[in-house]
Amino acid sequence: MKRIVLCLLLCILLFPFKGTAEEPESTGFDLEALAEDTVFLVNLSDPHHAILGLERNADEKRYPASTTKIMTCIIALEQSAFDEPVKISKRACNLSERNSKMGVKPGETYTMLDLLYGLMLPSGNDAAIAIAEHVGGSVDGFAKLMNAKAKSLGMTGTHFMNPHGLHHSEHYTTARDLAILTAYAFENDTFRTIVATTEHEAISTDGRKLILRNANRLLRDITANTYTPYSCLYEYAIGVKTGDTHLAGKCLVAAAQKGDTVYLLVLLHGKNAPDAATGRERDAYLAQRFYDAAALFEYAFQNDTVTLDTNGLIRRCLPETYAVAPDPSRTFATEILYRIDWNDADRLTLPRWQADLFARDPFPEEYLSYSIDTYFAPVGTKAGTVSILFNGKTAFKGDLIAEDYTYPPTPEPTEEPLYIITDETPEATSEPYEILPEPTPEWFPIDPEPPKQSFFSRLFGLFRCSPDA
Secondary structure (H helix, E strand, C coil): CHHHHHHHHHHHHHCCCHHHCCCCCCCCCCHHHCCEEEEEEEECCEEEEEEEEEEECCCCCECCHHHHHHHHHHHHHHHCCCCCEEECCHHHHCCCCCCCCCCCCCCCEEEHHHHHHHHHCCCCHHHHHHHHHHHHCCHHHHHHHHHHHHHHCCCCCCECCCCCCCCCCCCEECHHHHHHHHHHHCCCHHHHHHHCCCEEEEECCCCCEEEEECCCCCCCCCCCCCCCCCCCCCCCEEEEEEEEECCCEEEEEEEEEECCEEEEEEEEEECCCCCCCCHHHHHHHHHHHHHHHHHHHHHHHHHCEEEEECCCCHHHHCCCEEECCCCCCCCCCCEEEEEEEECCCCEEEEEHHHHHHHHCCCCCHHHEEEEECCCCCCCCCEEEEEEEEECCEEEEEEEEEEEEEECCCCCCCCCCCCCCCCCCCCCCCCCCCCCCCCCCCCCCCCCCCCCCCCHHHHHHHCCCCCCCC
């Protein structure tokens, strides 16, 4: 028995109870389950720091593949005009069949804007070379512009060798640097428009049309194709760029927006499909980065929270006074001033995308709901309720307490009465009026008095026969 007790004591000493020790705080998201070895998720307003600890290998150098074109696009936007004609060289079209292309031909001319759509939607390497030659004089000259821009943005782990991202051992970047670059590019409205477009029609100067479709499957459903059965659409997606080479793996820089909050995500070095994979199996590898992105965005929108101090918050959300239509049957207030007594605590924790809405001026009316039970509540008593709702759910609510009333102003006395009630004939007016002609009298003829007749004439007239007799 003593030996058993001794063994139990030794077990307790050698293997202490784990529940008593403090464990490191978990993000709640399993980064190890992702197909990509590099992850970096940030808020657009702070592209240097990951949110919720959602980063892995963020400062490790990786091959960026076609996410390189984010830099190509922003340099072209800043150093050329949209309507500049760009002639396509033979070198721009001298690409192997495995390259992604816009579809231009040597000698054709397109506007710079059309080439930028061809660069960012179908990820045209031919468009990238044409832009580089036009803006930088050559591919090498444009690469110097790219590196100078990267240095000015503080992208310390980045070096570019070309405008398209085809593999080169000295062409690399980091997830953090790509987030910094994309946040900068998003300050350009045209850039944001291009990367959020699902389809664009480019037309050469000789009239040839090209239909350009976005390769970002968060934005465009391509399941109509038999070989791409997996839909990856994400309702909050707003861009930006895919990338894919054998050595870079499956890459994606993505952005999603809910309310006023924008998150940027960089996924690099995702798993390639096996060489033998075809059909559904191959598309599952192509779709995985988009599913991973959607899962990360959803986690961020739900769990990246902000705690607000509700003291004075309502003054930024609701008007201080509510207009009341006056009742014509009685004297009544035209405005009532309310104080808000919150039913919730003084501090309120909300997802960041909801908290960011409070920065709007004025606060969006669609999120407000208030009802007034009585317009005659004495000062200092409850007159109604107010609430702020998101997605149909009440975030917080309070009572409307009557504070003061504003009545219609009493009209100032005036010497001239508003209305005159009198039996007297109104005074003549100086205003012109129509003068009617006097009526013409109608005259009726009267027979003259008959002449006097003698007695015998009247007597004989009694026996005179009428003409009708």
